[in-house]
Structure formats: structure tokens, C-alpha cells
Amino acid sequence: MQSAPTSSSGSAVKTSSTTPLGGGGSNDSTATKRSTRVRPGDFIFRGLSTGSAVLIMVILAGVALFLIISAIPAITADWSTNSQLNTGPTAAFPNFWAYVGPLIWGTLWSAAIALLFGAPIGIGIALFISHYAPRRLASILGYLVDLLAAVPSIVFGLWGIIVIRPFLLPLSDWLSANLGWIPLFGGPVTTTGSTILAGALVLAVMILPIITSISREIFLQTPRLNEEAALALGATRWEMIRLAVFPYAKSGIVSATLLGLGRALGETMAIALIISPAILVSVRLITEGQNSQTIAANIALNFPIATTLQRDALIGTGLMLFVISLAVNSIARLIVNGKRGKRKKGKDKPSTPGPLSTLPSGDFASATAIDVVAGTPRIGVSDIEGPTPEEDIEGARY
Amino acid sequence: MLLIGFTVVGWLVLTAVVYLIALGILSVVVENRRKATDRLVRGLVTVAFLLALIPLVSTLATVIAQGASQISWSYITSVGASTFDPNTLTVTQTPGALQAIVGTLIITGIAALISVPIGLFTSIYLVEYALPKQWLARTVTFLVDVMTGIPSIVAGLFAFSLFSIIVGPKAFSGFSASVALSVLMIPTVVRACEEMLRLVPGDLREASLALGVSKFATIVKIVLPTAIAGLITGIMLAVARIIGETAPIFLAASFTDNFNANPFEGPMQTLPVLAYTGYAFPGKDIAASNASAWGAALLLVILVVILNLIARIVAKIFAPKGMR
Amino acid sequence: MSKRIEVNDLNVYYSDFLAVEGVSITIEPRTVTAFIGPSGCGKSTFLRTLNRMHEVIPGAHVKGEVLIDGNNLYDPGVDPVLVRRQVGMVFQRANPFPTMSIRDNVLAGLKLNNRRLSKADGDDLVEKGLRGANLWNEVKDRLSLPGGGLSGGQQQRLCIARAITVSPDVLLMDEPCSALDPISTLAIEDLITELKEDYTIVIVTHNMQQASRVSDRTAFFNIAGTGKPGKLIEYNDTTSIFGSPTMKETEDYVSGRFG
Numbered sequence: 001m002q003s004a005p006t007s008s009s010g011s012a013v014k015t016s017s018t019t020p021l022g023g024g025g026s027n028d029s030t031a032t033k034r035s036t037r038v039r040p041g042d043f044i045f046r047g048l049s050t051g052s053a054v055l056i057m058v059i060l061a062g063v064a065l066f067l068i069i070s071a072i073p074a075i076t077a078d079w080s081t082n083s084q085l086n087t088g089p090t091a092a093f094p095n096f097w098a099y100v101g102p103l104i105w106g107t108l109w110s111a112a113i114a115l116l117f118g119a120p121i122g123i124g125i126a127l128f129i130s131h132y133a134p135r136r137l138a139s140i141l142g143y144l145v146d147l148l149a150a151v152p153s154i155v156f157g158l159w160g161i162i163v164i165r166p167f168l169l170p171l172s173d174w175l176s177a178n179l180g181w182i183p184l185f186g187g188p189v190t191t192t193g194s195t196i197l198a199g200a201l202v203l204a205v206m207i208l209p210i211i212t213s214i215s216r217e218i219f220l221q222t223p224r225l226n227e228e229a230a231l232a233l234g235a236t237r238w239e240m241i242r243l244a245v246f247p248y249a250k251s252g253i254v255s256a257t258l259l260g261l262g263r264a265l266g267e268t269m270a271i272a273l274i275i276s277p278a279i280l281v282s283v284r285l286i287t288e289g290q291n292s293q294t295i296a297a298n299i300a301l302n303f304p305i306a307t308t309l310q311r312d313a314l315i316g317t318g319l320m321l322f323v324i325s326l327a328v329n330s331i332a333r334l335i336v337n338g339k340r341g342k343r344k345k346g347k348d349k350p351s352t353p354g355p356l357s358t359l360p361s362g363d364f365a366s367a368t369a370i371d372v373v374a375g376t377p378r379i380g381v382s383d384i385e386g387p388t389p390e391e392d393i394e395g396a397r398y
Numbered sequence: 399m400l401l402i403g404f405t406v407v408g409w410l411v412l413t414a415v416v417y418l419i420a421l422g423i424l425s426v427v428v429e430n431r432r433k434a435t436d437r438l439v440r441g442l443v444t445v446a447f448l449l450a451l452i453p454l455v456s457t458l459a460t461v462i463a464q465g466a467s468q469i470s471w472s473y474i475t476s477v478g479a480s481t482f483d484p485n486t487l488t489v490t491q492t493p494g495a496l497q498a499i500v501g502t503l504i505i506t507g508i509a510a511l512i513s514v515p516i517g518l519f520t521s522i523y524l525v526e527y528a529l530p531k532q533w534l535a536r537t538v539t540f541l542v543d544v545m546t547g548i549p550s551i552v553a554g555l556f557a558f559s560l561f562s563i564i565v566g567p568k569a570f571s572g573f574s575a576s577v578a579l580s581v582l583m584i585p586t587v588v589r590a591c592e593e594m595l596r597l598v599p600g601d602l603r604e605a606s607l608a609l610g611v612s613k614f615a616t617i618v619k620i621v622l623p624t625a626i627a628g629l630i631t632g633i634m635l636a637v638a639r640i641i642g643e644t645a646p647i648f649l650a651a652s653f654t655d656n657f658n659a660n661p662f663e664g665p666m667q668t669l670p671v672l673a674y675t676g677y678a679f680p681g682k683d684i685a686a687s688n689a690s691a692w693g694a695a696l697l698l699v700i701l702v703v704i705l706n707l708i709a710r711i712v713a714k715i716f717a718p719k720g721m722r
Numbered sequence: 723m724s725k726r727i728e729v730n731d732l733n734v735y736y737s738d739f740l741a742v743e744g745v746s747i748t749i750e751p752r753t754v755t756a757f758i759g760p761s762g763c764g765k766s767t768f769l770r771t772l773n774r775m776h777e778v779i780p781g782a783h784v785k786g787e788v789l790i791d792g793n794n795l796y797d798p799g800v801d802p803v804l805v806r807r808q809v810g811m812v813f814q815r816a817n818p819f820p821t822m823s824i825r826d827n828v829l830a831g832l833k834l835n836n837r838r839l840s841k842a843d844g845d846d847l848v849e850k851g852l853r854g855a856n857l858w859n860e861v862k863d864r865l866s867l868p869g870g871g872l873s874g875g876q877q878q879r880l881c882i883a884r885a886i887t888v889s890p891d892v893l894l895m896d897e898p899c900s901a902l903d904p905i906s907t908l909a910i911e912d913l914i915t916e917l918k919e920d921y922t923i924v925i926v927t928h929n930m931q932q933a934s935r936v937s938d939r940t941a942f943f944n945i946a947g948t949g950k951p952g953k954l955i956e957y958n959d960t961t962s963i964f965g966s967p968t969m970k971e972t973e974d975y976v977s978g979r980f981g
Binding site: 050051052059062063066069070129132141148150153159161265266267268300311314319322328333 | 534559702
Binding site for chain 2: 781808810818836
């Protein structure tokens with residue numbers, strides 16, 4: 001070892017006489033000797049925190065478990081002979097799967113249409129706020145879009161009834177008259193406007209905020225240098241976005257869209273209030289009474305009038321919805337996390353959170369709450385590359 | 399009014415389309431294709447943004463226009479009911495939302511009481527205690543993310559199943575609805591609080607630990623007070639989000655015309671459910687039911703606005719720099 | 723209350739990564755010892771092992787001993803919280819608690835540990851701490867204002883006042899002046915010279931003039947390359963390190979040929 005521990009000769013003052021400073025000198029050398037007593041505060045607090053984290057897993061498992069327990073009687077019953085199930089809303093179906101199949105179709109179909117409108121607009125808004133709007137306006141504009149998330153879904157439902165339904169009537173008439181030969185626009189045209197098109201349009205409005213807030217977050221994380229490099233090469237703003245922003249944000253856009261899909265799948269009230277449904281597989285957009293019904297709306301409409309076993313059947317359909325949206329959300333989150341993992345690979349950082357770990361879940365709460373802690377900088381937005389290995393050693397804190 | 403609304407919106411859309419096409423053609427002629435594409439995209443994203451403002455403005459305008467006439471002191475302070483007069487065989491409906499207001503406040507309050515401690519402690523676990531690579535932390539983070547995507551109606555079904563298995567049939571209660579809302583609220587609270595706690599500079603934790611302060615005291619006396627504004631704001635916004643949930647309350651607490659302030663017994667009316675049933679299951683007097691629904695919707699929007707305002711004000715008052 | 727620090731063959735790890743290797747050093751009481759060296763050489767990491775602050779980073783641990791007046795900080799029964807009350811620390815960036823007044827910041831170490839203080843005792847301690855940090859005259863009229871309102875240099879001295887109010891035996895300073903202007907730096911350097919009467923002081927600095935101005939002894943750390951562990955190269959009286967270093971690497975560094 002090449003260090004040269006000094007001869008302690010004549011260098012330091014050897015006095016160890018005590019010169020206590022002030023009245024607070026309760027520490028003495030025995031303090032370090034005292035054995036690590038478990039501090040009760042620390043112990044309880046750590047226990048509560050860890051316990052809460054575990055409780056979240058228990059809750060999620062509980063949700064699945066209780067749905068399964070409640071649904072089993074209806075799933076296993078023979079619907080054609082069961083006296084509770086061969087009447088009323090469940091009368092026409094031989095078994096649970098025949099009942100839930102069209103509902104799953106309706107759920108996916110309405111969500112897909114909503115996504116068709118919502119995703120491009122949501123991503124466009126995000127692009128507008130992150131790369132086109134004046135810097136000073138950007139946060140206000142973002143706040144406006146987040147306001148959409150604050151409006152209760154039931155209000156959107158009511159709004160859909162009296163505004164969107166009549167608004168789409170002329171369009172429906174025109175589509176039916178001119179494009180009626182396309183199956184999408186086939187069937188008797190609506191007179192009230194209670195179409196799946198109207199429902200999906202309201203859904204699209206409702207999923208805008210989540211798509212926008214997540215895409216915006218990702219767009220803002222594009223490495224500034226890449227953007228400037230593209231502009232320096234003479235690219236127009238759009239070419240810069242295509243060359244520097246989109247490749248970087250691709251997976252983020254995909255997962256934002258999937259999260260929007262997840263929300264559209266589970267939305268109840270807008271559909272329940274607007275659409276005049278039937279439990280069947282149909283692609284028709286502008287009829288009434290022949291629209292595919294969604295799982296959530298079907299539950300909301302039939303739950304109050306259902307018998308016990310019919311309720312179990314509805315819970316069974318809810319279980320299917322739970323499984324589907326769980327799958328969609330998991331895939332979306334895994335894409336985000338996978339991206340984070342890839343970018344972090346090869347760096348053994350002790351802890352600094354990656355840029356995507358502060359990704360808001362797209363709700364109003366987290367999207368706006370960020371702005372309010374005064375005087376503290378955003379973590380991670382500009383810190384794409386993370387600390388250099390050197391800083392890792394000296395500068396890694398938490 | 400609707401016709402005017404349609405023509406205004408129609409005109410807006412038409413103008414935008416014409417503007418975009420004109421812009422594109424002009425740009426191709428005057429500049430070149432690349433510039434034209436650039437301008438077209440700029441126009442498109444601007445239109446996308448303006449398009450999103452239409453539903454926002456339209457929704458708020460509609461709910462105010464429809465609900466304002468309904469809301470009065472007596473609507474807020476009286477219990478809505480329909481009375482059947484056996485002599486004339488008519489049903490008279492008394493508009494009123496008192497039972498719904500009380501129910502909403504009770505159910506949301508209990509849900510917050512359940513969710514805030516669990517959510518806050520979980521976020522403390524994730525930020526202060528968990529090691530980043532620990533499986534529990536990663537699993538919980540993932541599950542919280544996934545939980546934010548649980549359809550609200552599924553939460554309602556869960557609470558209903560839970561209570562019908564424990565309590566038996568006719569398990570509708572306000573508390574059951576609170577449990578359903580908690581399932582939806584916990585992940586929101588965790589995410590908001592986690593974000594706020596991560597904003598507290600590590601420097602402060604180090605300063606405290608270096609003074610020989612235990613981790614517990616550091617969290618309680620340094621980290622939480624520094625983040626308090628953000629925490630309260632996040633929690634208020636989480637409350638504002640679940641207060642408008644309809645489907646889970648509808649399934650778990652059902653609906654009723656009776657005044658019920660006991661969350662552990664019997665169905666409970668709430669504002670969102672009043673708004674829903676007013677249209678989905680109207681009484682004899684359909685117009686009155688619909689009007690009542692709009693009144694409830696406007697009250698709900700007002701509540702949400704108030705909660706958002708409180709959140710903003712709290713953020714201002716408790717902002718760290720301004721303390722003392 | 724000044725104490726001697728003795729480090730025997732200490733290795734510092736972040737998880738599996740060896741950050742600092744084989745440091746042995748003896749720091750005498752009532753001296754100022756400066757750690758110098760290029761960025762990333764592990765001097766701050768090593769400093770943080772002297773009051774077990776490095777442990778707050780997940781996965782960080784050490785092998786070896788650190789003795790303070792003969793007691794090993796890393797004995798299994800030792801509570802790191804109590805260690806930190808004995809060995810105070812001042813950080814690179816001034817970090818007064820934003821939610822507290824100047825007065826509360828000075829008393830933070832005591833109040834956060836639930837020490838009950840009478841108003842008079844508190845006043846005495848605040849005055850003593852602030853006088854000790856040469857800050858009393860500047861802030862005595864605004865003790866109830868937030869600490870964040872002070873200038874950078876004043877904030878750093880507030881942090882020193884906060885650190886010495888818990889009456890530690892040793893004071894560690896991690897580049898305390900690197901974010902300050904020259905005048906504030908001078909104020910802190912004067913303060914260090916005064917504080918040495920009562921404390922064992924260890925200071926990490928990038929500024930070699932500063933090291934030569936304030937310290938009695940100097941330790942030079944270096945690193946062979948990225949990914950290699952930092953090592954203690956030479957430790958001697960400050961005048962020797964800067965005047966007649968024995969190691970070639972030290973000479974290169976202090977004469978400005980690298981780093």
C-alpha cells in the first residue's frame with residue numbers, strides 16, 4: 001500500500017483536556033458504545049410504511065378474489081335450465097360465455113373507436129404544448145387540458161345526452177344516406193342519436209387528458225441536444241420532431257395510448273347514459289337498439305333490477321373487464337418500465353430515479369400537483385443521461 | 399340554443415379546415431413542400447388543441463345553463479322525495495339534494511380517511527425506506543400503476559361482493575361505497591405523495607441525519623413538513639377525483655330517496671348517483687327528474703371546483719419558503 | 723471535546739463496487755486536516771465514512787475500522803445515529819431547513835431529538851452557536867425569519883452553527899466553500915481556524931490554496947482510472963505536501979500538472 005501514514009511526531013496538539021462547548025454536552029464516548037437499541041419510533045414507522053405497501057398487494061389480490069368467489073355460481077350454472085337465469089336480461093343466453101362474449105366485443109369496439117378519435121388528438125395536443133406553444137403559455141395550456149380530467153364522468157354523460165347526441169344527428173343521416181352500403185354505417189339510422197358513435201366520442205374526450213399528459217411528459221424529455229442537432233442541420237420543426245422526438249418517444253406514445261385504452265374500457269356512465277344497446281356483436285355505428293353493449297354499462301343498467309344469480313353473472317362480466325384492463329394496463333406499464341430499464345442498463349446507479357419513474361399516472365392530481373411545490377426543481381426532466389459514473393461516487397445522494 | 403351551438407362549432411371546424419388547406423396550398427406555392435408540411439403540422443396540432451377546448455367549454459356551459467335554474471337554497475337544504483296522493487292519484491316530486499350532499503360528503507370523507515394513511519405510508523415506504531432494487535418496492539410500484547387503471551365499476555363490484563359475503567344480501571351501505579372509492583383513491587394518493595416526497599431535496603435529509611437525528615424523526619419533522627403543501631394539494635386533488643365517481647357508489651351504496659346519514663346501514667344517496675338515476679331511472683315526472691339530475695351535476699362540479707381551489711390555496715399558504 | 727480519529731485499512735464499497743481502498747490515517751485532535759485530490763478520487767466518500775453518513779446510500783458499506791478515541795464506529799453494537807451526534811458534518815451546498823426560522827435551524831439538532839429546552843437555554847445556545855459561526859451580529863435581529871432568506875455564505879455559516887450546537891467532537895466539512903464567493907469563503911476559512919480550538923476538523927476541498935491556508939495536515943487521494951478504487955497517496959504536514967511531496971503523483975497534482 002502506497003499511502004504514507006504519517007509519523008504522528010510533533011504534528012498535533014496532544015492535549016485531550018475537555019473543553020466542552022456550551023450546555024448541550026450530553027454526548028460522551030459511551031454514547032457510541034451503547035448497543036443499537038431499536039428505536040421504537042423508527043421500528044413502528046418502518047413497520048407501518050412497509051405494512052401499507054404490503055396492504056396494497058393484499059387489496060389488489062382481494063379485488064380479484066372476491067370477484068371470483070362471487071362470479072363462480074353464475075359462471076358454472078346452466079343458464080338455460082336455471083330458473084333465475086333463463087328469465088329477464090339473461091334469458092337469451094345458454095351460458096355465461098355466450099353472455100359475456102358480445103359484451104367483451106362491445107367494450108373493445110367502443111374503446112377502439114374512442115381511441116381512433118382520442119389518440120391522434122391527444123398526441124397532437126401534447127405536441128402542441130411541448131413544442132409549438134409559447135413557453136410561458138405551455139403550463140397554462142397543460143392545466144386547461146388537465147381540467148378535462150377533473151370533470152366528473154357523470155357530467156360528461158349528461159353532456160353527451162343533450163349536446164353530442166343531437167350534434168351528431170345530421171352527420172348520421174348523411175352517412176346513412178350516402179355511405180349506408182358500408183357495414184359500419186348500415187342498419188336503420190338513429191332518430192334520437194343514442195349511437196355508439198356518440199358514446200365513443202364522449203369517451204374520446206374523457207381519455208384525452210391521460211393521453212396528453214403522458215405524451216407531453218415524454219416529449220419534454222427528448223434530449224435537447226438531439227433536437228438542436230436536427231435544427232442545426234436545417235430541419236424544419238416538423239422534421240426535427242420526426243427525426244429527434246418521435247423515435248425517442250415511440251414507446252411512450254404507445255403506452256400513453258394503451259393507458260387511454262385502459263381508461264376507455266372501464267368507463268361506465270357515458271356509455272350507459274348515451275347508448276341504446278343490445279347484447280350482440282355488431283360493428284354498426286349509427287343505429288339505435290343495435291349497438292354493441294359494453295360490460296361496464298351493462299352492469300350499471302342491470303344491477304339494480306337483477307336477481308341474486310343475475311348479479312353474480314354481472315360480477316362475472318366485471319371480472320372479465322378487470323382481467324382485460326389489467327392486461328392492457330400491465331402491458332402499457334411494462335413498455336414504459338422496459339424503456340427505463342434499457343436506458344439504465346450498464347449503469348450501476350445506486351438510486352437516482354430514472355426520468356420515467358416520475359411519470360405521472362395521467363390523472364389530474366399528479367399532473368398539476370407537480371407545479372405547486374415552490375422552489376424545488378423538477379427531478380429528472382432534464383437529467384436524461386443521469387449522473388456520470390464519477391458523480392455517482394461523489395454525488396449520489398438518495 | 400343547441401342549434402346555435404351546432405352552427406358555432408360547425409363554423410369553427412369549417413374555418414379551421416379551410417384555413418389549413420389554404421395555408422398548405424399557399425405555402426407550397428410560395429415556399430416549398432417541406433415548409434408546407436411544417437406549416438400544415440403546426441396548424442394540425444393547434445387545431446387539435448382548440449378541438450379539445452370545445453368539449454371543456456361546452457360541458458361547463460351546458461352544466462351551468464341546465465343546472466343553475468335548479469339550484470336554490472331549498473334544493474340544497476331539503477330532502478328530495480316523491481309523494482303519492484291517493485286521492486288524486488298523482489305523484490308530486492319535491493326537488494331536493496340534501497340527502498345526496500350529505501351522502502357524498504360522508505362517503506368521500508370515509509374513503510379519504512381510509513386511503514390517505516395507507517397511501518401516504520406506502521409512498522413513505524417507497525421513497526424513504528425501500529431500496530430501489532428491492533422486489534417489494536418494484537412490485538408495489540408496478541401494482542400501484544396497474545391499480546390506477548382499475549375500472550371504477552370493478553371497484554364497486556368488489557365492494558359489493560365483499561360486503562354481501564360478509565354481511566349477507568342487501569349489503570348496500572355508504573361504508574361499502576367508501577371501500578370501493580378507496581380502491582380507486584389509494585393509488586392516486588400514493589403517486590401524488592410519492593412525487594412530492596421525491597421533490598424534497600436529499601440535502602435536507604442528509605443535513606438532518608448528520609445532526610444525529612433518527613430516520614423516523616427526519617421523515618416526520620423534516621421531510622413531511624417540507625412537502626406538506628404538495629401532499630395536501632395531491633390529496634385534495636385525489637378527493638376531487640373520486641368525489642365524482644358514479645358507478646362504484648351506485649353499485650355499493652345503491653340509491654334512495656330517504657335521508658340516511660348512517661354509513662353502516664342501508665342505501666345512501668349521493669350527488670353523482672342522483673345525477674345518473676335522474677336520467678337512467680327517472681321518476682313519474684321525467685322532466686323533474688332530469689332537472690334534478692342537472693342540479694346534482696352542477697353541485698358536483700361546484701364541489702370539484704371548490705376542492706381544486708382549496709388545493710391551490712393550500713399550496714400557496716404552505717409553500718415552504720413562505721413559512722413563518 | 724476534540725478527539726483523535728484513527729482509521730485502519732478501510733475499504734469503502736457501493737454494493738460490489740470498491741470505491742476507496744485501504745486507507746489508514748491518523749487525525750489528531752485540534753487540527754485541521756484537508757483532503758485533496760481530483761474529482762472522483764473518493765475523498766468525499768471517505769469523509770462520509772467518518773460519521774457513517776455514507777450508509778444512507780443503499781448498498782454502501784465498509785470493511786476496516788474507524789476509531790474515535792479508541793472506539794470503533796463500526797462495532798456491531800454502535801448506533802450510527804449516535805455516531806453522527808459526535809461527528810458533525812457540513813455539506814457542499816448550504817442546506818438550512820426551509821420550514822424553520824434561523825433560530826430553529828440552529829437548535830434543529832436538539833429539537834429534532836426532542837430535547838426540551840427552556841426559552842432562556844434556547845436563547846443562550848442560539849447565541850453561542852451563531853457567535854461560534856461568526857454569524858450572530860449579522861442575524862441577531864431576524865432570528866425568527868426563515869433561514870432560506872440569508873445569503874449563500876450566511877446560510878453555510880448557519881449550517882456550521884447548526885452542526886456545532888449539538889456539540890460534536892469532530893466536524894467534517896465536504897467542500898464547504900465550493901459554492902461561495904471569495905469573501906464568504908474567507909469568512910468561512912477564518913471560522914475554521916477559530917473552530918480548530920475546540921474541534922477536530924476534517925475538510926474536503928478542491929481548492930489547493932484553501933488547503934494550504936487553513937489546514938495543518940493534508941491528505942492527497944488519487945484514482946488510477948475510472949472504475950478503479952480511490953486511494954490515499956500521501957498524508958503529511960501541509961507544508962510538506964505542498965513544499966516537498968515524497969510521491970511523484972502528489973507533486974504532479976499540487977504543481978498543477980493534472981487534475
